[in-house]
Amino acid sequence: MSLKSNLIKARGSLVFLVGLTVAFGTVYSLERVNPVAASRITAVIDVSSESEIPVVKRRILTNDEIQYATIAWQYFVKNTAPETGLVNSVSQFPAATLWDTSSYLLGLISAYKLDVVGKHEFSQRVGQLLDTLATMPLFDGQLPNKSYNTSNAAMVTYNNDPTTRGIGWSAIDIGRILVPFNVLVWHYPEYTHDVNRVLSNWNLALIVRDAEMIGAAVDSNNQTQYLQEGRLGYEEYAAKSLMLSGMDLSQAVDYRSNFEYVSINGVAVGTDLRTPEKFDALNAVVSEPYVLDGLEYGWDRYSRSLAYGVYRAQKARYDKTGVLTAVSEDNIDEAPYFVYNTVFANGKAWNAVAEDGTDASEFRSVSTKTVFGLHALYRTDYTRLLVNTVKASFDPEEGWYSGIYEASGKTNKALTANTNGIILESLHYIQFGPLLSRGRSAQVAMVEE
Numbered sequence: 001m002s003l004k005s006n007l008i009k010a011r012g013s014l015v016f017l018v019g020l021t022v023a024f025g026t027v028y029s030l031e032r033v034n035p036v037a038a039s040r041i042t043a044v045i046d047v048s049s050e051s052e053i054p055v056v057k058r059r060i061l062t063n064d065e066i067q068y069a070t071i072a073w074q075y076f077v078k079n080t081a082p083e084t085g086l087v088n089s090v091s092q093f094p095a096a097t098l099w100d101t102s103s104y105l106l107g108l109i110s111a112y113k114l115d116v117v118g119k120h121e122f123s124q125r126v127g128q129l130l131d132t133l134a135t136m137p138l139f140d141g142q143l144p145n146k147s148y149n150t151s152n153a154a155m156v157t158y159n160n161d162p163t164t165r166g167i168g169w170s171a172i173d174i175g176r177i178l179v180p181f182n183v184l185v186w187h188y189p190e191y192t193h194d195v196n197r198v199l200s201n202w203n204l205a206l207i208v209r210d211a212e213m214i215g216a217a218v219d220s221n222n223q224t225q226y227l228q229e230g231r232l233g234y235e236e237y238a239a240k241s242l243m244l245s246g247m248d249l250s251q252a253v254d255y256r257s258n259f260e261y262v263s264i265n266g267v268a269v270g271t272d273l274r275t276p277e278k279f280d281a282l283n284a285v286v287s288e289p290y291v292l293d294g295l296e297y298g299w300d301r302y303s304r305s306l307a308y309g310v311y312r313a314q315k316a317r318y319d320k321t322g323v324l325t326a327v328s329e330d331n332i333d334e335a336p337y338f339v340y341n342t343v344f345a346n347g348k349a350w351n352a353v354a355e356d357g358t359d360a361s362e363f364r365s366v367s368t369k370t371v372f373g374l375h376a377l378y379r380t381d382y383t384r385l386l387v388n389t390v391k392a393s394f395d396p397e398e399g400w401y402s403g404i405y406e407a408s409g410k411t412n413k414a415l416t417a418n419t420n421g422i423i424l425e426s427l428h429y430i431q432f433g434p435l436l437s438r439g440r441s442a443q444v445a446m447v448e449e
Contacts, residue, residue, distance in 0.1 A: 013091060026034045042328045046268065047305045049133035054378045061114065061431050067399075068372075068391075069427045073111045075420035076104060085128030086150040090331055091398065091415035094150045095160040103421030105180035106131065106296070106435060109187075110370055110428035111420075126184070130194040133177075136200060138292060139166035139216065140224070146170050148269040154301055154335075161224045165222075171213035174204070175238025179296055182244055183435050200325045211251035213239060230274035231281060233306070240297060246292035255302040270306040272346050276357065284345040284353075286328040288422075291373035295425045298434035313343050315382045317350065323406060326370040326386050331414040332363050339363045365403040365412050368393055369422040376408060376426035423433030 024207040057118040061069070079088040089100035105126075110121040136153040139145045141385040144156040145166035156167040181199070209213055215229035230238060232250060239252035251257060261268040272283040290307035293299055299307065314325040327341035327350075341364050352364040368390045375383035393401045393411050400423055402414040428435065 009365050024321075043162075045259065045305060046261075047301050049305060050301075052420065053308045054380060056377070056379045056430075058431060061427060063148065063431065065427055066114070066116075069111065069114050069116050069424055071394050071396055072107065072303075072400055072420040072423040072427075073116050074397055075112075075415060075417065078189045078248040078339060078398055079417065080125070081150040083151055084132045084153045084187050085125060086132060086153060087417050089148050089417050089426070093157055094162070095147050096150050097147050098144055098168065098177045098416070099172065100417040100421075101129070101133075102173070102176040102180055103418045103425075105184070107179075107417075107421030107424035108206050109180060109183055109435065110112040111427060112422040113432060114424075116424075126188075126191060127194065130191065130198055134194070134198045138201065139168070139169050140298065142175060142206055142217070143169040144202065146173070146193070161329050165218070168217040168224070169207075171207045171215045171242075172234055172238045174202075174207060175213070175242045177435070178241035178245060182241060186436070188441050197244070199380060204247065205244070207242065208247050208249060211244070211248050213249060213252050221403065229281075231274060231283045232270060233293075236303065237289040240293075253439045255306065260347070262344055263295075264313045264344060265320055267309055267313040267316050269313050269343055278348055282340060282345060282353065282357065284329070284340045284351075285343040286340060287311075287314070287343075287367070287370045287373065288328040291328075291377065291398060291422070292425075292435070295373060297420075297436045298437060307377075310343055311378060313375075315380075320447050324366050324386060324389055326374060327364070327371045328363065328367040329344065330369075330412070332365070332402065332412050333414045336360060336363075337414075340363075341365060341367065362407060363412075366390060366406065367403045368400050368401075368425075372423045372426040412430045428442045 005145055005361065021211050039284050043285045074090065076087055079091055081087070081094065086096045086101065087104040088094055089096050090431070102299060104444050107435050108122065108125055109118065111117040112119070132153050136148060138145070139155065146168055147156050147158055147160070148154065149156045149160060149162070155163050171282065181195045185195055186355055209226070214226050217227070219225050236253050239249040243249050243253060255270070258273045260271055260273055262271045269285060271285055273282070274283055275416060276282055287310055290303060290310055293303045314327065317323060317325045329337055329340045339352055339360045340353055341390070343350065343354045345353060346357070348363070352360045355359045366386065366389060371386040375387050390404060393404060395401070395415075397422045399415050401411050402416060402419050403412040404410070405412055425435065
């Protein structure tokens with residue numbers, strides 16, 4: 001069956017997808033644990049707290065929220081390369097990854113549905129971007145490179161230096177780009193041909209081995225290294241969209257693989273058993289993959305429970321210490337420029353580390369995109385407090401800043417496609433629900449919070 005046929009078939013397969021993740025086996029209850037700061041509890045995934053998770057209704061955005069969306073869209077106005085339609089991952093730096101291109105495309109779809117962007121601009125932007133993605137060079141002629149120059153769509157290193165061969169591919173990033181592709185095919189079928197034109201150039205079969213996701217990198221001898229990619233949260237999130245294209249990723253999408261709970265401030269938080277020491281990859285627990293799973297898919301039974309644990313742990317830290325907490329991975333406005341602000345990583349609760357694993361505690365921050373995502377999904381008194389804390393963290397002409405540093409209270413003035421795209425997704429969720437939703441089961445209410 002062709003990829004085009006698979007995508008068309010996928011238009012009716014959302015319920016099947018959710019069913020796959022639910023059907024991996026019987027769910028058992030989590031044993032009671034003492035509220036130790038970071039004690040390990042080996043257990044299967046507990047879903048007994050489902051009745052406690054806030055259920056939010058769709059509603060029309062408030063005037064303030066419409067303004068929030070308009071501000072977020074300004075990032076893309078200022079950072080779109082006219083030659084290619086690609087958007088800078090970080091403001092004024094002419095490079096883009098597929099992950100951030102996905103955030104742009106999902107932000108564009110959200111902005112269009114919220115009437116921030118008109119039909120003509122939406123069509124022009126989608127058409128140009130898909131044309132670029134269909135014609136850009138690929139790593140070893142097989143799959144998208146990890147980074148591209150936005151002005152000419154040439155393959156580059158992460159430092160934006162040109163590279164003829166490329167530096168490898170990210171299975172997680174490719175899985176994410178398939179989310180907006182599926183949204184387009186399901187809700188805007190006039191783009192089905194253009195999406196299929198992109199995918200027909202990509203050898204997606206290389207991403208899968210033994211039902212897991214495989215990424216590629218180039219070593220010091222210019223040899224390609226193939227490695228399992230993804231940790232708890234990100235792995236399952238990316239695998240879901242790849243499965244919609246007919247691939248067997250049953251191992252990658254199973255939250256129970258390599259899983260254990262850790263008790264953090266009395267809250268059981270799901271963590272990944274694959275430690276950096278043994279597997280050479282950070283096993284960070286952050287908000288982002290669970291927020292995206294909710295905003296885009298509407299969660300499955302497992303991701304809903306795990307996401308709520310991550311949220312509750314952050315609120316529990318605030319309740320205990322008075323320190324507002326909403327953590328995720330983020331760009332920052334000074335060296336080391338990118339930090340994983342985590343609920344748990346490398347055996348430590350509330351660990352903040354740079355990409356090389358070094359301590360970055362001084363850069364722990366409240367993440368703007370996380371605040372908007374958590375508020376869209378839960379809308380509690382705590383998320384309202386978070387929104388009130390970050391609601392002035394923007395430049396009206398440039399977009400939303402990445403966050404507020406915990407120690408100093410200063411604004412982290414990094415401007416990124418990911419932050420602003422996720423904010424648009426979050427506002428879309430408030431009014432319309434998940435981006436991949438096919439129905440209108442919930443009535444939209446004109447209410448103020």
